[in-house]
Amino acid sequence: MIKDHRPYVVKRAWLKFQKFYARHFLRPQLTRLGTGFTFMRPWHVELFGAPIRIGRYATVIATPDKKIRLSVWPAQAGKGHITLGDYCLICPGVRxxxxxxITIADNCMIANGAYITDSDWHGIYDRLSFGQAEAVEIGKNVWIGDSAIVCKGVTIGENSIIGAGAIVVESVPANCVAAGxxxxVVKRLDPEETFTTRAQFFADPAKLARDFMAWEQAVLQGNTYFGWLRHLLFPAKGD
Incomplete structure (x- = not known):
């Protein structure tokens, strides 16, 4: 479907249902869920173990074929946690x-299919053991690219970018692009440049909500219940 044929009231109801689902089914499984969150298709988000903390204004996008999985399997009592800061973006397929x-600071963006782990999960010789585990620290405003893997013991400095498909086994300094x-490190970023972060996008949440509402009303203007049902049952070419 190229065009969204839903009437505006249906779109708003759908968004409210997703918010309700996240509050009712996901929030009780989380040690913390900050205000202003957005979960898209939250029934495709799988949580296991604790503590898992998600900061304010998180955006979490899941799809049926690319679920999001956040799992804590402590190697020892009192160990293991996932902590996401404020304004983070988690895309489909992230594990x-x-x-x-694992600590992920504010304003981080984790792209489609990325995997972050702090353990080998099996020993080299003892395949029944958890293997070696070392904490992972991801600094503020880091962007982890599509299908990248971040392994145990890694620290990624603030503002750095991890290229698509990269396998990160050693720490990456701040203000760098790392790939391969x-x-x-394949490029150095200028720390004197101004970085625009997701925090700025959410600087005025009330205005942002009004802007989104106005945009949705404009895009869906003229849609009717009859037209929506007709396109659901009898989609035509170009719909």
Whole structure:
């Protein structure tokens, strides 16, 4: 379907239902869920273990074929956690698995299919053990590219970018672009440049909500219930 044929009132009801689902089914499984969150298709978000903390104004996007999985399997008592800061973006297919501790700071963006883990999950010789686990630290405003893998013991400095498909096995400094397998620094960013972050996007949440509402009303203007049902049952070419 190219065009969204839903009437505006149906679109608003759909968004409210997603918010209700996240509050009713996901929030009780989380140690913390900050205000202003947006979950798209939250029934495709899978949570296991604790503690899992998500900060304010998180945007979490899941799809039927690319579920989001956040899992804590502590290697020892009192170990293991997933902590996401404020304004983070989590795209479809992201997996985060912790045995020791994974901390992701504010304004981070994690792209489609990325995997972050702090453990080997099996020993080299003892395949029944958890293997080695070392905490992962991801600094503010980091962008992790499509299908990248961040492994145990890694620290990624603030503002850095991890290229698509990169395998990060060693720490990456701040203000760098790292790519490849294993990932290596391929570019230095200018720390004197001004970085525009997701926090600025949410600087005025009330105005942002009004702007989105106005945009949705304009896009869906003229849609009717009859037209929506007709396109659901008898989609025509170009719909």
């Amino acid at each position: 985060i698995s912790s045995a020791e501790g 397998n294993p990932a290596r």
